[in-house]
Amino acid sequence: MSRPAPSTITPMPVDRIATNRAIQIGQASAPAEEVLMENIQYLHCNMRPPIVRTIFRPDTTTPYLVAGTTSHVIHAGWARAPFADFTQWDISVLVQNTSSVHSAEVRWTIQSSGVTAVTPVPKDTAAWTEKATTITFDPTETIDTITMEIKNGASGALRVHSVEIRPTAIGTVAAGKSTGGYVALDTDEIGADEPLTTYIRQRMADNLEALRKTRVQTIVGWSEGFTRATTSQFSEISSSYVTQAIIPFQSGYGQTSIRWALHGRRLGSIGTVKLEVYQGDTMQDSEEISLQTTWASGDSPPYSAALHDYTGGAAVACIANKPGHIKVSLKGDGSAAALMFSLCCWFADGS
């Protein structure tokens, strides 16, 4: 028995599966049927869209976050849906540690489980050095928040420039049907150098459909400013909506719905975020989110009371296979601001 988890994909020469012959022409390493299966299994293991891609800019001249203290402080948090068939996130962060004596660290926490992982940043780490960490998440959660805390060593400063988070590749393929609908195939079933059975052919096609529909890409995974209780990268006092961000996207085949989650708060009586989906000159759909105000009364990390997501409102519609953009607007009450600290948008599972 062997359920392979290949690390590369093998282009299939046309003469191995040419029309008018059964695909039983073997080759030295594996029969063509097996290569066909291994390529699909490769996608199952490695098709892993990133969920977070953020470059930090706390002000107009500083392209990094700084750890102001030697204690862990939450600087960013991203809320979004996990992928069904993965269990870990690969976190890649570009950092600098100016201390020539002490190491510093970035700490990551999964809100639902409390699981943490630490990225050590050794002394004299030059700007910008990539550091990698892996953290386990709960794939059954509808929405989960990943927070990022940073702290200095006893001397020097830790600077965090950018982050990418994506699922960790699958290394061992389990038997049976996965939560995402993928059925692992075994070389014993198809490696006999014989034509594939109708069942296996249909299973392969169904597996590809399952991958296309469930490994949907992220439109945006941004966060910044959790430590700033009364200011933010996105802050608006005006009582009329003011555009804050325009986020380009490209919808894929069968993708007609965009899910979202954001952290924000209001300082006054009114604070609202509006998400509008435009494709061409037409606004397809929009959603307004009234922000909570409990932060001032003591909401504490990871600021779950500041989290708003599509399950409390609605997903926004889009047209499949078409470029577009999400326009993000904020409004306050005319004297006090509305603030936004994070925004993640991703396509709902395809059809």
Place this chain on the structure above:
Amino acid sequence: MQYPPMGYEPQTMTVRNGQTAASLHAIEIDAYTTWLACGWGLGGCQAYGPALIGAPFVGTSGVEFEISVNVPEWTQHVHMGFLCSGLGTITCEASSDTYNAVLDIAIAGTGTSGTHSIDNAQMVWLAEPIGSPGVNGLNRALDITYQDSSNRRTFKFTITDADTGAGITLEVYSVVILPRWPDESAALP
């Protein structure tokens, strides 16, 4: 497939009978697999998405941004798109490319510095890739080491105002990193 299936659309398996059914189905499955892996499907969207949003840089010169990205298999080039306004240049670099690419931005409103506004900003993309660039400063999609598995690459972009002292500035609101694949004339390795 040995060649990227340009224009492929996902479909359910065709009902077939007879001796050739197995190979015809295999061709369909192979096309679907390659499409997913190549990027006209979800594979390509793995690397699509803004890296930079938020308040734009204003009145600064030569500010650099870097991000490490997981680039899908069979990526040959990477386009970068910038939602921006004003006057200046954006220099783009990839850790797998010997030379940089430079994008001149001229989206001015009224006055010498232009009128910066995210509502009036425009999306500007690097131009098509060049086979052998040989020099810095060309407007082209960046080269990626071509391989049959995904790999990590670091991308850097430097935002430079046309004339900071004179107030002629460039603001960048959003960045998109978009992988490109070879056309159908090039066999996959």
